[in-house]
Amino acid sequence: MTARIIDGKAAAADLRQRVGQVAARFRETRSRAPGLAVVLVGEHPPSAAYVRSKIKATLEAGMESFEHRIPAETSQADLIGLIDQLNADATVDGILVQLPLPKHVDEQAVLTRVDPSKDVDGFHPVNVGRLSIGLDALVPCTPLGCLKLLQGELGDLSGMDAVVVGRSNIVGKPMAQLLLQANCTVTVAHSRTRDLPGVVRRNDIVVAAVGRPELIRGSWLKPGAIVIDVGQERVEQPDGTRKLLGDVAYGEAAEVAGAITPVPGGVGPMTIACLLRNTVVAAHRREGLPDPEGL
Ligand SMILES: NC(=O)C1=CN([C@@H]2O[C@H](COP(=O)(O)OP(=O)(O)OC[C@H]3O[C@@H](n4cnc5c(N)ncnc54)[C@H](OP(=O)(O)O)[C@@H]3O)[C@@H](O)[C@H]2O)C=CC1
Numbered sequence: 001m002t003a004r005i006i007d008g009k010a011a012a013a014d015l016r017q018r019v020g021q022v023a024a025r026f027r028e029t030r031s032r033a034p035g036l037a038v039v040l041v042g043e044h045p046p047s048a049a050y051v052r053s054k055i056k057a058t059l060e061a062g063m064e065s066f067e068h069r070i071p072a073e074t075s076q077a078d079l080i081g082l083i084d085q086l087n088a089d090a091t092v093d094g095i096l097v098q099l100p101l102p103k104h105v106d107e108q109a110v111l112t113r114v115d116p117s118k119d120v121d122g123f124h125p126v127n128v129g130r131l132s133i134g135l136d137a138l139v140p141c142t143p144l145g146c147l148k149l150l151q152g153e154l155g156d157l158s159g160m161d162a163v164v165v166g167r168s169n170i171v172g173k174p175m176a177q178l179l180l181q182a183n184c185t186v187t188v189a190h191s192r193t194r195d196l197p198g199v200v201r202r203n204d205i206v207v208a209a210v211g212r213p214e215l216i217r218g219s220w221l222k223p224g225a226i227v228i229d230v231g232q233e234r235v236e237q238p239d240g241t242r243k244l245l246g247d248v249a250y251g252e253a254a255e256v257a258g259a260i261t262p263v264p265g266g267v268g269p270m271t272i273a274c275l276l277r278n279t280v281v282a283a284h285r286r287e288g289l290p291d292p293e294g295l
């Protein structure tokens with residue numbers, strides 16, 4: 001069997017185009033564009049690259065981008081001061097604080113300061129709690145993108161067995177919540193899981209969010225399983241070049257799986273598209289407008 005390749009780049013382009021249409025209507029009725037503020041603390045090169053692509057995508061969707069690059073030495077109090085200023089700014093609908101933050105900053109203290117109505121990453125405890133009890137919430141972009149890819153591939157997920165490998169607050173846990181809400185039977189695996197290959201083999205859906213390049217082998221998969229690979233690790237090759245690898249051994253997996261996301265070109269582009277989606281949704285909710293349809 002050769003797996004279908006789930007084209008995250010195409011799905012992201014499609015979602016971004018629809019977000020652009022909604023943003024254009026918003027600009028007409030509200031006489032302003034939906035606005036996203038991105039806060040980048042320090043110079044961490046991969047973070048700077050992600051932030052650049054987020055800003056470019058924001059502008060392309062017809063939304064306003066506010067960029068705040070501040071030095072790595074910025075105190076926690078000053079960072080919180082900036083968040084307060086963005087919370088109070090009516091032209092800002094979404095606030096994204098790029099992670100990781102420097103070690104001297106308490107990440108939770110900063111994320112909890114973001115106005116939950118502007119929390120387009122879905123990291124504030126209010127949004128985490130709302131997601132877990134099934135209320136409207138702003139949902140973390142990466143898991144939301146994964147869910148959209150799965151629904152695009154499978155339609156209704158009801159009754160399917162799904163495993164999420166990884167239990168981070170930004171990917172694994174919210175992914176498990178979304179799959180539960182979609183009526184999957186959900187297993188969450190992590191570094192203490194006994195017999196990870198056996199657990200993976202029981203499942204129709206595998207979402208890998210581990211950060212261990214090619215941990216998940218083709219031989220672990222149930223034939224026909226749908227595989228979503230969140231992993232993004234730059235690994236030096238024997239010839240000295242650096243290659244971006246996922247958490248799944250792609251070549252092997254593609255011979256067993258029913259469908260699989262590539263790295264790059266799978267989950268990554270959908271994460272950015274979902275950030276724009278959340279921003280335009282936040283803008284509507286903040287203006288008291290009904291949620292835009294079809295996003
Ligand atoms: N495409 C995208 O848009 C995004 C990609 N990523 C990528 O996804 C990956 C995961 O990111 P993130 O969730 O932040 O990572 P974290 O490091 O925060 O979490 C990793 C999780 O994997 C678990 N784990 C680690 N080793 C093993 C193992 N050998 N077997 C089973 N479980 C294991 C850990 O378990 P424990 O809890 O027990 O320690 C932990 O729960 C990274 O490669 C990251 O770069 C992240 C965000 C967005």
Ligand SMILES: Nc1nc(=O)c2c([nH]1)NC[C@@H]1CN(c3ccc(C(=O)N[C@@H](CCC(=O)O)C(=O)O)cc3)C=[N+]21
Binds near residue numbers: 265
């Ligand atoms: N507050 C916050 N929110 C985040 O959503 C967030 C964050 N912090 N910190 C870092 C992680 C990582 N992340 C990615 C986004 C896009 C790609 C992406 O577009 N990847 C491309 C490849 C990019 C490349 O070639 O390096 C792809 O998979 O095709 C990857 C990873 C968002 N994150």
Ligand SMILES: [Mg+2]
């Ligand atoms: Mg991480």
